[in-house]
């Protein structure tokens with residue numbers, strides 16, 4: 001259960017400052033909005049910490065456009081982290097709004113492609129045509145669709161890390177993007 005009581009949020013930031021041995025955290029994202037606490041109180045607590053110089057930027061995670069707008073009416077919002085990838089695009093409206101507002105959009109599960117990445121799938125087919133891997137195609141597509149998208153793929157493998165970094169160099173044509181857009 002998310003806990004968004006202002007005193008708790010402030011305590012967590014103080015603990016993070018101590019653990020990170022820093023005087024200011026560059027980006028603090030409210031991981032989930034607590035439905036039992038007014039959003040204004042949760043964002044207000046972070047805005048106070050920002051005014052005190054303890055936070056540089058404030059972000060949100062798993063929010064709707066309406067929640068994002070409400071938060072923006074209280075303080076500047078630098079980033080949004082919602083679930084989004086080639087096959088899960090329920091947050092398309094949030095991405096579109098973030099793009100229009102110049103808010104960084106961090107898609108979580110950026111390469112979680114499920115069956116679409118299996119051999120013989122459309123993603124695997126396009127990847128083979130491009131001399132790339134399905135993970136690289138998924139990341140290149142994310143980087144292509146909006147300048148505010150910042151994918152942070154998770155990996156425990158150095159091989160995958162190198163592969164994922166190369167995705168930034170993979171250019172997709174309009175036709176490639178149209179094919180990927182049409183997958184869902």
Ligand SMILES: NC(=O)c1ccc[n+]([C@@H]2O[C@H](COP(=O)([O-])OP(=O)(O)OC[C@H]3O[C@@H](n4cnc5c(N)ncnc54)[C@H](OP(=O)(O)O)[C@@H]3O)[C@@H](O)[C@H]2O)c1
Pocket residue numbers: 031061062081082107108109110111112133135136152153154155156157160161163164
């Ligand atoms: N805000 C939120 O609610 C929220 C929720 C979940 C995650 N996140 C954040 O989102 C980011 C990504 O999340 P995530 O790591 O769970 O999802 P992800 O990046 O979509 O997927 C990671 C999985 O993909 C595999 N993988 C990575 N590179 C690969 C490659 N080139 N080829 C094949 N498989 C590959 C990894 O296995 P290997 O280890 O074997 O490479 C791992 O199992 C993280 O920064 C995480 O903290 C945020």
